[in-house]
Amino acid sequence: VGGDLHPVVLIPGSGGNQLEARLTEGYKPSSLTCNRWYPLKKDPDGWFRIWFDPTVLFGPFTRCFNRRMKLHFDPEEDDYRNAPGVETRVPYFGDVQGLLYLNPNLKGITSYMEPLVKSLEKLGYRNGENLFGAPYDFRHGLAAEGHPCGVGSKFLADLRNLIESASESNGGNPAILISHSLGGLLALQLLSRSPISWRKKYVKHLVALAAPWGGTVKAMLTFASGNTLGIPFVDPLLVREEQRSSETNLWVMPSPAVFNTSDPLVITPNGSYTSGDVARFLEDIGYPEGVGPYRTRILPLVLGQQSMRPPEIPITCIVGSGVKTPEILFYGEGGFEKTPEMAYGDGDGTVNMKSLLALETAWRETATNQSVKVIKFHGASHASILKTKPALSSVNAEVSAINAELKKTLVN
Ligand SMILES: *[C@@H]1O[C@H](CO)[C@@H](O)[C@H](O)[C@H]1NC(C)=O
């Protein structure tokens, strides 16, 4: 069955799928509001949707969210874990259901990969048959070799199995991976960490939308002053703790491999910071806990062999351009709590252009057996690239072209 299409596996970006939590005896509420009764609506086993839940919009509940979502780095274990008394799980692995909307009761405002899925359906793709989803706990990243990384490694193993079974149930055709944002970094890591024989057998192509290959200056803003999670009315300082604790946020700090270490990215009355000064930056903004993991787990991953080794699987980068993107942050006497002045440059509003183009730049001249194609959409933002017609049409055109090759070989 289904032998005439390459199966597609969707890998969302950070915050791009639903996440569930459950509170156990060990949970210590940070305030009365955050007691175990909240939220009222839980399944019989106590599970509730923590991402995305609209109560995060209201100050006291924003604080609960912050504490419950926060990861804790354990230096003894050299790994991240949940807050005490909080269990989390990712619903619908393998399925697109968890990434169509961040909350199925608020389909309109939390639509995520729904337009992409609708568009792929026009080519004959069907959830569970030849179309699969790989949601994950987007707070956890991957670490450099030799460091334990329980949740991230488990995800890569699950993703590898999903790709194998997708291929096997589709006539042995290798899969097309379609990622958004952070999903692209995970997909590239999966490829780099798999033998060439596996890659050739199971993966036909990676279509990466808006991947921050070399990180983004905006991540420094997130660490310094928090961000609103893309939701209006959320006080960024109320969720800053949670955002700082997320390993994937450390992963998208501007990479010294992509942002020239002589260019200042943050300027303050006391001095400036380049991509080479991220550890000192973490220290100075008052997040020294991040320095250890950044130095030992993230930096070697970002600069190491595994990060930018051409996987010899064709890659198409679909990116937005021409949207004002923070390039330099200027902090005044008020310190890092105050919103900085910014100088802007080209990008998709979140990711700087040089990061979006980093694979092409790195491999254009030196890499053999590696094709990287870049398709740019002027005015498409980091989020809107998943929704605008021209970008979705280009995803379909890429997928159709790959499937057309397959049809040719089937006919011959
Ligand atoms: C980084 O910038 C410096 C100073 O502008 C320049 O001399 C150097 O060639 C740049 N390095 C890279 C790798 O582009």
Ligand SMILES: *[C@@H]1O[C@H](CO)[C@@H](O)[C@H](O)[C@H]1NC(C)=O
């Ligand atoms: C600059 O240094 C002063 C004195 O150490 C400190 O109070 C202030 O917060 C610093 N400002 C920034 C933006 O680093």
Ligand SMILES: *[C@@H]1O[C@H](CO)[C@@H](O)[C@H](O)[C@H]1NC(C)=O
């Ligand atoms: C390119 O691919 C060919 C055929 O698979 C292989 O023999 C060769 O070693 C590859 N070149 C590099 C530089 O990896």
